[in-house]
Amino acid sequence: MFTSRYTVFFSIALLSLLLAALAVTGKISWWWSLIPALLTLRGILDIRQKNHAILRNYPLMGHFRFLFEMIRPEIRQYFFEGDNDGAPFTRKERSLVYQRAKGDVDSRPFGTELNVKQTGYEWVGHSLAPTVLANHDFRVTVGAERAQPYAISVFNVSAMSFGALSANAIRALNKGAQKGGFLHDTGEGSISPHHREFGGDLNWQVASGYFGCRNEDGTFNQDKFAEQAKSPQVKLITVKLSQGAKPGHGGILPAAKITPEISATRGVPMGVDCVSPATHSSFKTPIGLLEFIQKLRTLSGDKPVGFKLCVGHPWEFFGIVKAMLETNILPDFIIVDGSEGGTGAAPLEFVDHVGMPLQEGLLMVHNTLVGAGLRDRIKIGASGKVITAFDVARTIAIGADWCNSARGFMFSLGCIQSQSCHTDRCPTGVATQDPGRMQALVVPDKAERVYRFHQTTLHALQELVQAAGLPHTSALRAHHIVRRISDHEVRLMSQLLKYLEPGDLLNGNYRYQVYEKYWPIARADSFHPAL
Template sequence: MRRFLPLLLVALTAAGTTVAASALSAGWWLAAGPALALTCLGGRDLLQRRRPVLRNHPLVGHLRYRTEQARAGGTGTGTDEPFGGERDGDEFLVPSLHPVEAAEEAPVVRVGGPDCAQPYDMALLNVSAMSFGALSSHAVLALNRGAALGRFAQDTGEGGLSEYHLRGGGDLVWEIGTGYFGCRGADGGFDAREFADKAALPEVKCVSLKLSQGAAPGSGAVLPGVKVSAEIARERKVPVGETVVSPPCHRVFSTPRELVLFLARLRELAGGKPTGFKLCVGSRREFLAVCGAMVAEGVAPDFVVVDGSEGGTGAAPTGVAGRLGMPLTEGLITVHNALVGVGLRDRVRIGASGRVATGSDVVKRLVQGADYTNAARAMMLAVGCVRARRCHTGACPAGVATQDPLRAHAVNVADKAGQVWRYQRETVRDAVSVMAAMGVRGPGELTPAHLVRRTGPGTVRSYAELYEWLAPGELLAGPPDSWATDWKAADPDSFR
């Protein structure tokens, strides 16, 4: 409650100086006037619903907004510059001298292979994995209602299916991590019956098995004890107030073959809903081993989400974030080529996550091999995150990354849900407009030649030239020399 102390002190000063002005001398009004004005301002901060920082930090919160305005005004570009307006000078999408009309309907991607009984139409941009626990109840609910308004999907993160994921009516991708939260047995392992019951919920459209995440591949997620409230503890079946560290790997499989068979089991338990996995790619050989297992068993996931090492999370150790795993570009191209090479790309959709924020970001990832994208950081900004970097302390000033009920209550769910919806809608519209300017009518017409990188002074090369792109089934028919060693070493019965 210390954050309300400045307002309390100002209110006491206002009361004291007002009494003094009335009883002793009119000169006290010189102090009472400003104190009364500040007290009224602080009261308005507490009652308003638009800015959670001011509601959680009356009076003092204004310093944050003043600093932000001063910083924006000093950039030399003005304060009306749209988010993401600056471009990477080393890469650009190729416009056409014969552009086409932008499509009025936002494209969707059908997710679900031949073994899927309940396919799902995925939007081009969705909410990436963020758990209840990492985020507050109000933030999760706002994201979910925004997804319902815009008809896109929200990934639950690995913290389980909370009531806040279910209450807003949005479509869900239920993520299952190594802690099996939401379908966790008494021994900490996977509970098939509980999983089947929850996967049958109509809000659950897809199931995603998390192998690793971009900012911390090879490490289990961490939820600090200060954020493990009684509600979180019940949801995850863990002790209240104790730090939760997820295991680094899954208990239910230990080989690529066991992985793909477990995915098939999950799909069956989920009633045929689309089932896939998420990973940050580290080794091309390891992913080829998974592809080899798919071919050997005749089983494939419905989707693979590729997380880039540049993705962010508050759960990553400082020495790990951004230092392990492939960046999203390399990861996407690796996964796309591997699936093409084993003849499975037409039945497996690819999602991309890792610093996706603008329409051009979406198009860039589609060119590199993705079918759709997910965003976490940008969605947090839409729901009110002010990048205070206090996620791990439970003292988020915006009420977004906290389990303090009073702080969380500062998030106006209806208002922030609208912001999330509008952000997603305008970003997808921007992506469609960018594609139209490139002369293509939809994602299916994009090719690697549509993205160019500067490789030296006066020299540019397209992605079609920079990277090798395999033909369908090429790894099975006879891999090129550049892939032969990894393909030969890929063992469906070992990740090593």
């Protein structure tokens, strides 16, 4: 537990003892030991306090971070977070989450700090007849046709596995989700005891490794799945096809990182690399995917089941939709993960150059379902750099029903984006399995921050919806979002994005090149096009 993180504290404590001993012998005055003694006391208080993970992990030294924070956030950035100008989230976005998680006022004097003349600037068009809504608990029903439908919040915790995050981080997220009544996605690492401790609602992600429901050879075990899926805590089940940060790529958890607890949670042996394949072994075609979804529904007691993907080749998703039309087996929901999504285990080229960004992927999924006459029966979730209330409003306006956020909730736990997730040396105890570092994250305190971040973000969303004169987030449309496209011209998003009309694809009204070129060659019986 006591590593180099405590070097300064131990050095001062030893100095304090040495000076005290010299004072006792009369060799020096007691005044010489006063300052080291006070610093030692301060360090002990740092370790014992529960509000700041940085101080628990870095007694005394951690105060420099807060000193720089008071002077100027940018100084803190470079001294304690690294030069993250190219990081997935800006300093302002992180600061906003910290403020909301702590319950601080997030209003701003002297107007916007954004350049409203900059190309790409966006805003919500407001109404002269704003609405007044009773509360900010916006929900949509997923799986209305199922025996166990679920009223999901429009803002939820996105997929982050136990193993990637610490046990305390998982516990805090779930406790916050339980208090706020929103959904906690397990990630592909399955359901751990830490997910179950506080009883928060879960979206169980079933990925290609079938962790938590696998045979020894890595294939799907339906008995193990049914045992976990029937838990009242599991509200949704997601078949993960691909992840935004590394679509089309599997993963490996090295044997050295597999603890007995992770081994039991995932159902993998100790001492062997845990391999997550790039593809599923349970199906190989669009029709096979839908049949697998139907199987999971039956095994779970008819709970809502859907799939998650980062959109790649258009004809592959078109083939899935054609399979829906051919079999009449529909997923209850589809989660679109944009390539903006992050992870501590993605190759650089995949992060920067593989996968469709959220706006384009979401629009394609929404349009295709509309054109096939299926949109009213299938809900759409979205994830990928969604962090503010405006992000949620914009994403729903484009075509989603709800949003998931990973990094936003990590920030609410205290993540400072040090980008050391892969080193197991996370300074705040969020993304580590090191027991010493993990203990710095105090669950009750951070769970309250998770809850507050969710509530304050939804409150801000309520104010946006009211300002737009709307009754619910479900009324948001692309024409409610305005975008600057040059110094002297703005357009509604509905003018910039291309939308299909209901039934267009069924009637042969392809309208746009992507459908004209790829819809005819998409196949329900294969992910490969009919060339």
